[in-house]
Amino acid sequence: MSNSDLYDQDFVLWTETTCQQLKTRNFDELDIENLIEEIASLGGTGIKPRGCTRRELQSRLKVLMEHLLKRQYVDSEPDYRGWENTIDEKREQINLLLSESPSLKPYLESVFSDCYRYPLKKVSRNYPSVSFPQNCPFTSDILNQD
Template sequence: MQTQSQQTLYEQDLAAWFNDTIAKLKAKDFDAIDIDSLIEEIEGLAGRDRRELKNRLKVLLVHLLKRLYVDAPQDYRGWELTIQEQREQLSDLLEQSPSLRNHLIKTFPDIWQRSLSTVRAEYPSDQFPAEWQFSL
């Protein structure tokens, strides 16, 4: 059960609450842990990783579309560097949490459409494919 002081610490200083909770977990002092806040934080972490995956995937797709379909050689190097960085970050994220691959596959169609909308708005005179033409 959560005490008033645990709730106050959680609301006033999240870093201190983390340190306090870690110490209690290590000491196996489970009765003193603010379980509701711990659950909230773990749920937040899972959501954060899914949002990061979606954001990085969108940046990757936007820059791939630009590099493949926009004739702007002066911009190619910057786009290529962004593509490389996003691939590395996505790879690291999926290595750390392999189950996120399922989320990637599930959300890919939506992210593809958002990416396509972004580049079409930015480059209205260029032609982009309506469908993703490569494997995941």
Template sequence: MSKTPVKHLYEQDFYLWVEDTVSKLKARDNENLDWDNLIEEVESLGKNQRKTVLSFLVRLLEHLLKRCYVPISDCYRGWEIEIRNFRQRLQIELEDSPSLKSFVLEILSKSYEMALANVRDGYPDVYFSDVCPFPCDVDALLNKKFWEE
């Protein structure tokens, strides 16, 4: 298959393109691979995983802030369940790609700003610190019950 039909296949039937690409990779048929689209797809895998980590971290921080600072005891259990859920989702991502632990620390400040804006919008009468009150420590973020301190 020449490069033009392979690129056409990518645009017409993505799943079939994936099957064809996997078959060619297994056969080490480097000459007939659609390299441009293959590179783009592999790059997007990393980008998507980073976006997923960012999203889960923001949601975790939102719930940590609510649980630690919003005095609505009827909501505590629900927030703690959400904290556990987002921690588990982050742990799954970090188990698959341990190198993303450093990414968590890299985006912690930005993630906190996003979470802070979200909770301030929902709870305008509650004071939340401009500075992240949680440690710059992935293991603590994933395990510690900050509201028990």
């Protein structure tokens, strides 16, 4: 598979491969066109960045978990629709990131439980009368539910 094809099929793997090629000074194998586009996007030149980062994935997962906790444990029917909309949006965004960079799936699994701490802290502070599970009640299956 060429680096240009890899860019379209798995962005994170493309970045890792490109980084290794740069470190080893294997310049003949570089995907120059996409590398230029990505570097330009870092400088805010108006070119939209193509890929995602692990940080983005974690951030979206934390928001998803927060809203799932609120929806499942907080009795506030007027808020349900907004929470459900956010849940749907974050699921879609995470699944898009994973489809663009399949190599992020093992990373997601490795940080999944750790990502629970922040949403738990946030909802516990905002809803002190609600008893939330101290251990993560979710699995990566939450990404596939409707």
